Amino acid sequence: MFAQELVLKQRTEILHALCSSGSAELLERVLDLMLAQGELVWEEYQNVQVPGRALYTNARHLLDLVYTKGVDTCEIFLAAFKQVVPEGQGTDLHSSGCCVDLEKKDASQISATQTLLIDRPSLVSNLQDCIDGALEALTVSGNFTSADCDDVQLPIHTPSQQARCLLDHIRSKGESAAKVVLHHIQQQGSGASRTQEKLTPPKELFKYQKKLSSSVSAQSCFLSTYGGTSNMSLEDIYTECQLELAHECADAHGPLHLEDIIGAAGTVNEEADTVLVSGEAGSGKSTLLQRLHLLWARGAALQEFLLLFPFSCRRLNSEHRELSVQELLFQHCCWPDKEQEEIFQFILDHPHLTLFTFDGLDELKQSFSDEHRLCCPTQRAPVQILLFNLLQGSLMKGVWKVVTSRPEAVGPLLRKHLRKEVFLKALFTAPKHPEECHGVRLASGAPKNSLASSHTDRATIVKLFEPQDTRETSQKGQCFGACLPATAQQEQTQGAEASAAKTTNLQITATFVSGLLSPHHRSLWLYCCPSSVMEKRIKQVSRCLSKGMQKHFKSIPQPVAGEKKSMHAMPGFVWLIKCIYEMQENRIAKDAISKLDVDHLKLTYCDIGPVECTALAYVLQHLRRPVGSSWTTTL
Numbered sequence: 001m002f003a004q005e006l007v008l009k010q011r012t013e014i015l016h017a018l019c020s021s022g023s024a025e026l027l028e029r030v031l032d033l034m035l036a037q038g039e040l041v042w043e044e045y046q047n048v049q050v051p052g053r054a055l056y057t058n059a060r061h062l063l064d065l066v067y068t069k070g071v072d073t074c075e076i077f078l079a080a081f082k083q084v085v086p087e088g089q090g091t092d093l094h095s096s097g098c099c100v101d102l103e104k105k106d107a108s109q110i111s112a113t114q115t116l117l118i119d120r121p122s123l124v125s126n127l128q129d130c131i132d133g134a135l136e137a138l139t140v141s142g143n144f145t146s147a148d149c150d151d152v153q154l155p156i157h158t159p160s161q162q163a164r165c166l167l168d169h170i171r172s173k174g175e176s177a178a179k180v181v182l183h184h185i186q187q188q189g190s191g192a193s194r195t196q197e198k199l200t201p202p203k204e205l206f207k208y209q210k211k212l213s214s215s216v217s218a219q220s221c222f223l224s225t226y227g228g229t230s231n232m233s234l235e236d237i238y239t240e241c242q243l244e245l246a247h248e249c250a251d252a253h254g255p256l257h258l259e260d261i262i263g264a265a266g267t268v269n270e271e272a273d274t275v276l277v278s279g280e281a282g283s284g285k286s287t288l289l290q291r292l293h294l295l296w297a298r299g300a301a302l303q304e305f306l307l308l309f310p311f312s313c314r315r316l317n318s319e320h321r322e323l324s325v326q327e328l329l330f331q332h333c334c335w336p337d338k339e340q341e342e343i344f345q346f347i348l349d350h351p352h353l354t355l356f357t358f359d360g361l362d363e364l365k366q367s368f369s370d371e372h373r374l375c376c377p378t379q380r381a382p383v384q385i386l387l388f389n390l391l392q393g394s395l396m397k398g399v400w401k402v403v404t405s406r407p408e409a410v411g412p413l414l415r416k417h418l419r420k421e422v423f424l425k426a427l428f429t430a431p432k433h434p435e436e437c438h439g440v441r442l443a444s445g446a447p448k449n450s451l452a453s454s455h456t457d458r459a460t461i462v463k464l465f466e467p468q469d470t471r472e473t474s475q476k477g478q479c480f481g482a483c484l485p486a487t488a489q490q491e492q493t494q495g496a497e498a499s500a501a502k503t504t505n506l507q508i509t510a511t512f513v514s515g516l517l518s519p520h521h522r523s524l525w526l527y528c529c530p531s532s533v534m535e536k537r538i539k540q541v542s543r544c545l546s547k548g549m550q551k552h553f554k555s556i557p558q559p560v561a562g563e564k565k566s567m568h569a570m571p572g573f574v575w576l577i578k579c580i581y582e583m584q585e586n587r588i589a590k591d592a593i594s595k596l597d598v599d600h601l602k603l604t605y606c607d608i609g610p611v612e613c614t615a616l617a618y619v620l621q622h623l624r625r626p627v628g629s630s631w632t633t634t635l
Ligand SMILES: Nc1ncnc2c1ncn2[C@@H]1O[C@H](COP(=O)(O)OP(=O)(O)OP(=O)(O)O)[C@@H](O)[C@H]1O
Pocket: 223, 224, 225, 226, 237, 238, 239, 240, 241, 279, 280, 281, 282, 283, 284, 285, 286, 287, 288, 360, 406, 438, 439, 440
């Protein structure tokens, strides 16, 4: 009760101490402390701090509020008052000995938005020195508009009021804005001292940053299915994956998150700037990178980087010109409309604000070598040489690089240039929507066609591919088409209404099963069915594939007079070819293709990638006339 009485009895003195200077600073600092302690909720704070109202009125309002909230709040108020108002300013409160100590709450386990509240008093003081930089970072990341900046920078605001106003705006912007500003303040504390520089990006850089992030966002918001036949929103299907540091690390607590890929945990070489994300085939490396790109472009992660340049090693293979790093960045990722030199110079001057990602190092035609050294960013060289020099840091030292690869493609030569390595482990994760097979990994670290673990209940896998309605058999029919007996074909007709997504899933399953039937994997079946049954199934499937092919060939229209007979490979044909390839039985390939009688096979517009090419080569080598004067393959 004592604290409450003091607030009442010393009201005049408290008001005088807080307001007599005419500046709102003391009152605002008391409010900061009370917010940080959780003694005032946001609405109460706003009710006290009414802009344009007399300072004394605001202070009176606070005293009324504190008094009505009770003795605990009064104690916290008095503690805040003592901390803010210098001793001997007309009150006896400093000697009253009635108040509690203000606690510093633990901000390590909470969100960035909560941290802004809990650390408000110190953030207000830290921000005063870097308001401009913080506003720039918030604008560049797309969290603040120029109107927000104008609000903060109103000439009537003192520097501390600008800081408070900025924090208040961030509250309405959410977690990503809070992270940006916290990171910025942290950089000013540690990063700025590292470089002893003030960040002054040229105007044109902001425009370029905007163009780059919108192009990265557009590239990364859809994910192709593994079969490459359709696109789905990454946001809808993305499932968190399991990451693990390659090296034991004392400071790693709890699961690793996407952003930890760039974090300090697991660092083995402080001097290196390249992080390797390794994982088996199909474990989700490209998808993870795509997710990182999308989060960055939307301002939700990696906001410490102003620029992010995504590269695909597969695509780099087809770049046959010699390029400089500048040309590589601008021609392969995003072209600056103006001031290219100025923008590139900014990147060179602030390498730690740029991130390069290279997806699929294992797909690069050349394996990593550090023989050909290059350190001049304007010197031209083959792109592989540029890439190797970027990874080892002889070019663009200080720029962060994240590279993904299957583990077998990373040798000791590259390993010595790695800052750290993170393993991507596949998870058995249920998809967000039952009809999607995305997000389902069948085995951690297993090859695509081994059983796309013993810990998994087989029924779970089967269930994931099950259609959700009663037309189950009919949809199976879609997948195996001509392979089924007449009754099933009837059902297939009904199944034609089933969605394309389900068909794709079933096709992937069938391709997967074909792989399991290959001589290499056949032994795996022995755990679940006797070999006589297996043999029967293999015959059945090869008959089905052969029939499927014949049916396809029969549908090829006869040539018009005077023209060669030609066939356009349709997705169904390519799928059958892939199944035959997966089965790895020459006999089936030979049998299936023996009756193909066309002079011209067109492969345009049917999504032929490296996997499809390999499968086509495997099967088409058995053509009766594989290369002939009348044979043309258009790719
Ligand atoms: N996190 C995820 N959430 C949902 N689906 C995913 C996820 N990761 C992967 N997938 C699915 O698995 C497929 C294969 O993933 P991805 O291409 O990323 O693997 P990868 O490790 O890069 O394979 P590779 O080594 O063959 O290049 C994707 O097309 C996608 O359908």
